[in-house]
Amino acid sequence: MAADAPSIDWDAIAEEATRLLSDFIRIDTSNPPGRETAACEWLAGLLRAEGIDDITFYDASDDREYGAERMNMTATMAGDGTKQPLILLSHTDVVPVERQYWDFEPFSGAVVDGVIYGRGALDMKSMGIMELMAMLIIKRHRIKHTRDIVYMALADEEAGGVWGIDWIESHHPELLDAEYVINEGGWGSAEVFGTRRPAFNCSISEKGPLWLKLVAEGRPGHGSVPHPDNALDRLVRALAKVQEWSRPVTMVPELRNYFDRLHRNRILADAPSQASMEKLAGENLMARAILTNTVSATTARAGMKHNVIPGIAEATLDCRLLPGQDPEAFTQQIRDIISDPKVRIETVFKSSTPSSPIDTELFGIIEDAVHDHVEEALVLPSVSAGFTDSRVFRKHGITSYGFIPYLLEQDEAMTVHGHNERITVENLKLGCQILFETVRRLVA
Numbered sequence: 001m002a003a004d005a006p007s008i009d010w011d012a013i014a015e016e017a018t019r020l021l022s023d024f025i026r027i028d029t030s031n032p033p034g035r036e037t038a039a040c041e042w043l044a045g046l047l048r049a050e051g052i053d054d055i056t057f058y059d060a061s062d063d064r065e066y067g068a069e070r071m072n073m074t075a076t077m078a079g080d081g082t083k084q085p086l087i088l089l090s091h092t093d094v095v096p097v098e099r100q101y102w103d104f105e106p107f108s109g110a111v112v113d114g115v116i117y118g119r120g121a122l123d124m125k126s127m128g129i130m131e132l133m134a135m136l137i138i139k140r141h142r143i144k145h146t147r148d149i150v151y152m153a154l155a156d157e158e159a160g161g162v163w164g165i166d167w168i169e170s171h172h173p174e175l176l177d178a179e180y181v182i183n184e185g186g187w188g189s190a191e192v193f194g195t196r197r198p199a200f201n202c203s204i205s206e207k208g209p210l211w212l213k214l215v216a217e218g219r220p221g222h223g224s225v226p227h228p229d230n231a232l233d234r235l236v237r238a239l240a241k242v243q244e245w246s247r248p249v250t251m252v253p254e255l256r257n258y259f260d261r262l263h264r265n266r267i268l269a270d271a272p273s274q275a276s277m278e279k280l281a282g283e284n285l286m287a288r289a290i291l292t293n294t295v296s297a298t299t300a301r302a303g304m305k306h307n308v309i310p311g312i313a314e315a316t317l318d319c320r321l322l323p324g325q326d327p328e329a330f331t332q333q334i335r336d337i338i339s340d341p342k343v344r345i346e347t348v349f350k351s352s353t354p355s356s357p358i359d360t361e362l363f364g365i366i367e368d369a370v371h372d373h374v375e376e377a378l379v380l381p382s383v384s385a386g387f388t389d390s391r392v393f394r395k396h397g398i399t400s401y402g403f404i405p406y407l408l409e410q411d412e413a414m415t416v417h418g419h420n421e422r423i424t425v426e427n428l429k430l431g432c433q434i435l436f437e438t439v440r441r442l443v444a
């Protein structure tokens with residue numbers, strides 16, 4: 001650790017962070033409907049209590065017609081201005097729960113045997129707390145900083161960001177002024193591709209969502225007299241063709257470094273090549289997700305009675321495109337595959353974003369901070385299969401990394417958006433340490 005690092009009681013920080021995360025989880029921000037205002041007010045109260053009072057609320061629910069209580073907020077600690085700002089970004093909303101599958105009340109923030117349970121424990125209230133602790137430690141220890149440090153808590157990420165990052169982009173573009181953003185999008189795993197070796201992902205890019213709706217039309221009729229213009233039959237045929245369509249394995253340039261590092265460290269036996277990537281994508285779902293354009297059928301709807309042939313049938317496809325791919329061209333490919341003029345394709349949502357570079361001061365600092373705490377760890381510049389609010393910052397040319405520095409076992413990572421979402425106190429502590437150290441060095 002660097003000589004000028006302040007002496008910090010990390011056990012006390014871990015205890016404090018645990019208590020705060022439990023409290024944060026208890027503020028139910030399930031989206032829909034979100035109701036992030038309570039979370040922002042709670043965070044602002046904590047910051048103000050420590051003398052961080054440059055706080056601004058950005059209320060997307062001013063547009064009462066649609067939303068309510070959709071608050072976004074920033075808290076800023078001004079630097080000396082010699083370097084550009086750093087944004088510590090998080091979203092305060094969480095996905096809903098299926099309560100019957102949980103062993104604990106999902107909004108209780110229960111702490112049992114060193115594990116904190118609850119919706120948002122991983123995605124991403126824990127990171128919101130780790131970022132908060134970094135702010136508080138810098139303030140408490142009066143650590144001098146060149147950069148403004150901006151704590152930014154946004155609404156609505158889990159529903160696409162209409163009342164969060166997209167609203168900020170259109171109503172408060174002045175907030176998109178920084179050199180660096182640290183956000184969700186990548187974290188550490190205790191094993192990587194089947195090998196026990198701690199590996200911290202730092203995502204530099206992400207796949208672009210392309211949400212399509214298929215609308216099949218046909219002729220309604222009596223179920224007792226089948227005919228070839230049945231809308232539901234059309235939809236089923238279309239979905240079957242999409243399902244059977246095999247798409248090529250492509251290693252985008254952003255992933256070259258990722259796979260090189262895995263090979264150099266003997267996690268992957270073969271050097272990255274078209275053949276080895278095809279083999280890997282065939283064996284591992286996560287590898288396939290970052291090496292191909294993917295399509296998941298997610299909803300279907302048709303009919304209203306057992307003996308009535310429906311005139312319309314609809315399905316939704318969640319497509320995720322590799323960085324640099326053209327959504328229009330991909331949609332046209334699907335249209336060609338389906339090849340039925342009575343199946344219409346509508347675009348519901350799409351986003352694509354440029355990638356962030358890895359030859360930056362921040363990436364180097366992240367590598368050092370990780371190695372100071374977990375010596376044998378790999379740091380991997382990765383591409384996130386999911387999309388995040390970073391998409392907007394990257395579009396504005398701001399280097400944005402997905403870097404949540406805890407180290408998860410496979411079964412813990414599986415609880416994101418799932419049941420019994422949880423994080424260990426030990427991981428929360430490690431995350432607080434690495435994140436603080438990263439921020440401290442970057443703002444020095």
Ligand SMILES: [Zn+2]
Pocket residue numbers: 091123124157184
């Ligand atoms: Zn998230």
